[in-house]
Amino acid sequence: MTTPDLTPSGADHDVVVIGAGPAGMACVATLLAETSLTVGLVDAGHGAGGQYWRQPAPVPTPHPGEPAPRRAGLHHDLATFHRLRDALDRGAASGRLATRFAHHVWSVTANDPGPVAEGGFAVHVVDRSGRPGDESTSTITGRALVIATGAFDRALPFPGWDLPGVMTVGGLQALLKAGDVAAGRRVAIGGTGPFLLPVAAALAARGSTVVGVFEANHPVRWLRESRAVARNVGKLGEGAGYAATLLRHRVPLRPRRMIVAAHGTDRVEAVSVARVGRDGRPVEGSAERHTVDAVGVGWGFTPQLDIAVTLGLRLTRDRGGTPVVEVDRLHRSSRPRVYAAGETCGVGGAALALVEGRLAARGVAHDLTGADPASHPAPGPDGVAAVRLGAFADAIISAHPVPVGWVDALTDETIVCRCEEVRFGAVRAAIEAGATDARQVKQLTRTGMGWCQGRVCGYAAALLSAGAPGEPDERLIGAPMPLGALAQTDDQHDAM
Amino acid sequence: MSEFDTSFDFDGRRVPFRPGQTLGAALVAAGTTAWRTTRLEGRPRGLFCGIGVCFDCLLTVDGHANQRACLVVARDGMTALTQEGTGHDDT
Numbered sequence A: 001m002t003t004p005d006l007t008p009s010g011a012d013h014d015v016v017v018i019g020a021g022p023a024g025m026a027c028v029a030t031l032l033a034e035t036s037l038t039v040g041l042v043d044a045g046h047g048a049g050g051q052y053w054r055q056p057a058p059v060p061t062p063h064p065g066e067p068a069p070r071r072a073g074l075h076h077d078l079a080t081f082h083r084l085r086d087a088l089d090r091g092a093a094s095g096r097l098a099t100r101f102a103h104h105v106w107s108v109t110a111n112d113p114g115p116v117a118e119g120g121f122a123v124h125v126v127d128r129s130g131r132p133g134d135e136s137t138s139t140i141t142g143r144a145l146v147i148a149t150g151a152f153d154r155a156l157p158f159p160g161w162d163l164p165g166v167m168t169v170g171g172l173q174a175l176l177k178a179g180d181v182a183a184g185r186r187v188a189i190g191g192t193g194p195f196l197l198p199v200a201a202a203l204a205a206r207g208s209t210v211v212g213v214f215e216a217n218h219p220v221r222w223l224r225e226s227r228a229v230a231r232n233v234g235k236l237g238e239g240a241g242y243a244a245t246l247l248r249h250r251v252p253l254r255p256r257r258m259i260v261a262a263h264g265t266d267r268v269e270a271v272s273v274a275r276v277g278r279d280g281r282p283v284e285g286s287a288e289r290h291t292v293d294a295v296g297v298g299w300g301f302t303p304q305l306d307i308a309v310t311l312g313l314r315l316t317r318d319r320g321g322t323p324v325v326e327v328d329r330l331h332r333s334s335r336p337r338v339y340a341a342g343e344t345c346g347v348g349g350a351a352l353a354l355v356e357g358r359l360a361a362r363g364v365a366h367d368l369t370g371a372d373p374a375s376h377p378a379p380g381p382d383g384v385a386a387v388r389l390g391a392f393a394d395a396i397i398s399a400h401p402v403p404v405g406w407v408d409a410l411t412d413e414t415i416v417c418r419c420e421e422v423r424f425g426a427v428r429a430a431i432e433a434g435a436t437d438a439r440q441v442k443q444l445t446r447t448g449m450g451w452c453q454g455r456v457c458g459y460a461a462a463l464l465s466a467g468a469p470g471e472p473d474e475r476l477i478g479a480p481m482p483l484g485a486l487a488q489t490d491d492q493h494d495a496m
Numbered sequence B: 001m002s003e004f005d006t007s008f009d010f011d012g013r014r015v016p017f018r019p020g021q022t023l024g025a026a027l028v029a030a031g032t033t034a035w036r037t038t039r040l041e042g043r044p045r046g047l048f049c050g051i052g053v054c055f056d057c058l059l060t061v062d063g064h065a066n067q068r069a070c071l072v073v074a075r076d077g078m079t080a081l082t083q084e085g086t087g088h089d090d091t
């Protein structure tokens, strides 16, 4: 990696963008095209693309014996991906862009004294491009920071969800996109939201039997949001495309159904599926059993807010009550020179993430190139598109609530916190003893105290105790650090 | 199973992988769904989130404990071991 020339302020780059998904890629491409600013792009993945355009890790030497990958129909909008990736490659070749892939951001500090003269941000990264044990740390500084770290699957506990073979739908999709692996031969898909469809379609196209897409809500709810839907026929067309694939492979679409249990001893062997009544509760006696060897569940996505919380950015709530970064129309956060784009400021899919990435780039350009920071330039056509796609995202969220009856499926034996193996009985006792939010449940039961720091069970713990998603905790960003790498961090600071 | 000429060693067994795959993807492709047992109840676990968030998929790679199988890219000749119990600091 060549070190770029320092900016006049002494920072490594004018802008550091964290996350190379659709939002981060669009932001960088726009910065390169419309400004002369220098950019550093960091992503924990092995290349650009994010979740939407997830790729296998690059292979250093071609393997002649390798069969052609079966990837057809898996990735969408690949022309846009290639155009953005080419723009990034040109930026890197010209020296204006420095990319660091396989670099995990574990902390961000503001106004770090030393390398940055007047304000700015120090982004602390672990380089995981080598073998396990070879991690090293370093710091990247920038005058402005764009947070485009995306989201992760939202899961809810149910009996047996801790059996091997039960995964999140995003996890199933990631296995397919990056590994070309179908997690099972007979798969049940459950939860809510339009994302269940592409995953089921991809599995079916890959040869798996999808025993059903068990959608807790009903498509009729879409009609209530018909204005937003009508303005986004393009997006619906995509949904219709999946529907055609599902029809071709005879995948049953089962609205108002919910997976209420997974069965098996050392791995999943079957699921029970119940009908969801008008009251949002599983209808007693309606359960049917399906033999499966894999299960995918997803209840939407939770924005990845660790960096935003660390920097104290003001948060707001989306239409479903989920905390997201509060931004203005140019995606400026409450903190000067910090911007957020993509799923971090509201889950809305790849098309919206692209638009938001471009808007954030214009916000950066406006603020860093000497314009009056208090003035608000017109966001232009992208601003209009953002409003339109945002309304669509709201419609999707409103049409796919988590049904209240998910709780009915739990028994006292159901694991809630997978890391610390805390069962629902213990969580219930804590709530009965007066715990009114996820933090108190955690103090009383260790729910959310394990390796994942509550990323997986935090949503459930908040719903159970407070009836709504909670404020995100301040967490170590991403991952526990290898001790050796941490020790090395101190050396680095001394050397700077 | 010898579709690929690259492989790693998992608990003494040879697991082939397509270059670019993670250890987790290769294990699932080879029909292995679990490679860790939990600390308290000794329950089997494998992939759950698939993207590095849940830490369910931990295994020991080339002597280094607590590696996420869904993130570590497989390399020819790597050695991976089932992980029992915590792996917190007791390794």
Ligand SMILES: Cc1cc2nc3c(=O)[nH]c(=O)nc-3n(C[C@H](O)[C@H](O)[C@H](O)COP(=O)(O)OP(=O)(O)OC[C@H]3O[C@@H](n4cnc5c(N)ncnc54)[C@H](O)[C@@H]3O)c2cc1C
Binding pocket: A018, A019, A020, A021, A022, A023, A024, A042, A043, A044, A045, A049, A050, A051, A052, A053, A103, A104, A105, A106, A148, A149, A150, A151, A152, A153, A169, A170, A171, A173, A174, A195, A198, A301, A304, A341, A342, A343, A344, A348, A349, A350, A353, A477, A478, B051
């Ligand atoms: C597992 C999963 C699979 C998905 N698959 C699809 C799909 O197939 N189709 C679809 O339409 N939508 C999919 N989605 C929804 C998807 O999130 C959006 O459609 C779209 O990818 C959002 O773009 P984004 O740029 O906001 O975020 P993302 O695409 O999520 O990009 C965020 C990037 O930030 C990086 N990052 C996050 N934290 C850090 C950190 N601390 N340090 C360094 N880098 C970091 C990540 O590695 C990632 O590359 C998926 C979501 C998930 C969680």
Ligand code: FES
Binding pocket: B046, B047, B048, B049, B050, B051, B052, B053, B054, B055, B056, B057, B058, B068, B069, B070, B071
């Ligand atoms: S499967 Fe969740 S961290 Fe690997």
